[in-house]
Amino acid sequence: MAPKVLVSDKLSETAVQIFRDRGIDVDFRPELGKDKVELLKVIGDYDGLAIRSATKVTEKLLANAPNLKVIGRAGIGTDNVDKVAASKEGVIVMNTPFGNMITTAEHAIAMMFAVARQIPEASVSTHAGKWEKSKFMGVELTGKTLGVIGAGNIGGIVCRRARGLEMKVVAYDPFLSEERADDLGVQKVELDELLARADFISLHVPLIDATRNILSRENLAKTKPGVRIVNCARGGLVDEEALAEMLQSGHVAGAAFDVFAVEPANDNPLFNLPNVVCTPHLGAATTEAQENVALQVAEQMSDYLLTGAVQNALNMPSVTAEEAKTMGPWVKLAGHLGAFVGQLTDEPVKGVNILYDGAVAEMNLDALNCAVIAGLMKSVNPDVNMVSAPVIAADRGIKISRTTQPKTGVFDAYIKITVVTDQRERSIAGTVFSDGKPRFIQIKGINIDAEIGAHMLYTTNEDVPGIIGTLGQTMGGNGVNIANFTLGRADVGGEAIALLYLDDEPPAPVLDELAKTGLFTQISTLQFEVN
Structure with missing residues (x-):
């Protein structure tokens, strides 16, 4: 279904036509900018909101806009937008700083x-x-x-x-x-x-x-x-x-x-x-400037809704259309890495250290950081996204740091995150293969090669015989199909891990059956957004 945009202020017909030409379903209702009651009634239907200065985007309005993803201000000033509330709701706020x-x-x-x-x-x-x-x-x-x-x-x-x-x-x-x-x-x-x-x-x-x-x-x-x-x-x-x-x-x-x-x-x-x-705030009041900023905001909003490109955002790192295409698999990987650690961490997180190795270190790291934090925070807030995650993390006092380095291993590039709590540090690394698919390549310092699926099972145990058989028989005996099975160990007889990609989430009785064997020190189900 095509994204839906509301234009609640006076934008030129040419700008409105840009939305239509790009395949956006647009409603041009400039009277709503001064009718906050009616705007509150209809805003829940839209993915985007294009405004000038008449529309006031308040915390109340944002709370009633569950589908809203982007607000585009035709002009520079965004005093009429509650940017803190927008960030918390995961809504990107864009302006057009160069048009006037x-x-x-x-x-x-x-x-x-x-x-x-x-x-x-x-x-x-x-x-x-x-x-x-x-x-x-x-x-x-x-x-x-x-x-x-x-x-x-x-x-x-x-x-x-x-x-x-x-x-x-x-x-x-x-x-x-x-x-x-x-x-x-x-x-x-x-x-x-x-x-x-x-x-x-x-x-x-x-x-x-x-x-x-x-x-x-x-x-x-x-x-x-x-x-x-x-x-x-x-x-x-x-x-x-x-x-x-x-x-x-x-x-x-x-x-x-x-x-x-x-x-x-x-x-x-x-x-x-x-x-x-x-003069009554006429700095941008020329025919040329008004037309330029209207066209610019229509293009920016369309680019974001259709391709994920972010331009001139005030609460999100900018990502060009080309970057969005190239970085897509890496953004997914960053989110998966954060989600893995987030789902396994019960205690409060104090800090997140992110290492970018090789070619990925030359990419848009601000955006990748946001993806890591969004993945991490989803375990406590399923509605979090790349816009709201840094705000939520800051509110919780989580310190984010990043390091870059040239290629150091067999992979052209990889990302490693380490989450720090009062009790422990937990790390995981991943890369993107030539087929564009993200993979986990290291957990707790143990090398692996794991395909990422929507439903996964993570276990830790001592390196002893029988683990593979126990996992396979338990899953198979309960009708849970294993799509991919990955093992790794630190040393012979030392700590070992298993990561299973399953077709469906295993029911709780299956996990209880595994626990009763006494072979496993940790058994955790994990979910990932892989689409």
Whole structure:
């Protein structure tokens, strides 16, 4: 059956058609974005939800969406999505961070011009029949110093545009390398130096704890007298009360804001102050940008629902379509390894160490890590998936570590996981053969070669005669067919293991019959999702 997607905000017909062309069953109901009661009623029918900013994806909505696998936001901001709740429910949250980069950067440059030349106020005055040439004395941008806070995708474009205007550009960004700064033609500086030198400041960072009020009252006081401040990034980056006071005192010569701490901004300390330009969050509001992000989110969601490719996800490692195809067997193996240990571990898990050997070490390890943890956590939560597993593991205080190494053995590549509890460590390794089928190759340090089936029986015992016969006779005598039988031992007479791939799960009386023989130190049934 085709995946089903709901579009609950206004997306272009071209974007909706992309879903149809890709074989997705899509319902275009943009009115639902503002009707949370009706949205709550119908959301349970859908695998995907495509939104803009009107739809609010709450914990309550997610709890009523058992089939939902992906939320696609046409745009950058996802403040209207409860991403923590989505992760716990195993729902991928995607955005489209690149579709409106140029549009937002151009708006920042336009706002810079507007505040430098007092264009909005001059326009209102002229429309009123006044001719106040002397009142609106502006400043040139050429030769001025622009301080860019955040030189990522959008900030980088602003830097390039400003250099084209013959401005001097200094940038503060902890993640900006010297090579990238040279490429942009900017000087990398610390924040205090930027504040002291900049004639104009433009902000281009997300709103997180580290950036909230980055232009605080204290930092605003460090700015150069006569500075002009532009914010087209996120509300909450600037102390608006303090900025209003400094505009009134004349320390700050002007400000241009497209975003505000509270939106919609019906009232704000910056409103109605002289030489303050305000727009209603128009950074991405161009025909081109709106079309681009709508098309992009439709393609991303379709790719995920049809091929498993993950792009621009905020709570899941990205996986390209090619990676999804190549890594598919390895993702299955990683899940099986986690599931094996998870089903055998009764005590709380403290840590999981994952070793990637050979060619697999060059793959998307973030995604493989998620698959291991998902397999491990299924024993305590059957509904867990690669999105929710890391969140659940973190909530339980489980520490995840990984190691990579070049090829060390007979296999081109393998994965080994070691689970640590207060009582013991338990390890298992596996590889993928040329036929694309995952195999277990080592358990507790004992080498084996075991095909993985939906129903398996794992036993441990001392290496003594009669084990194979006992297992075979007991299964056969109770009508349980053995599809594959694997044995391994540490040393002659030492610890030995058996792993049986069965056509059906053995009933409890069969396990009791095995236990009564006294030959086995452990008897455990295992289930794996092999389809």
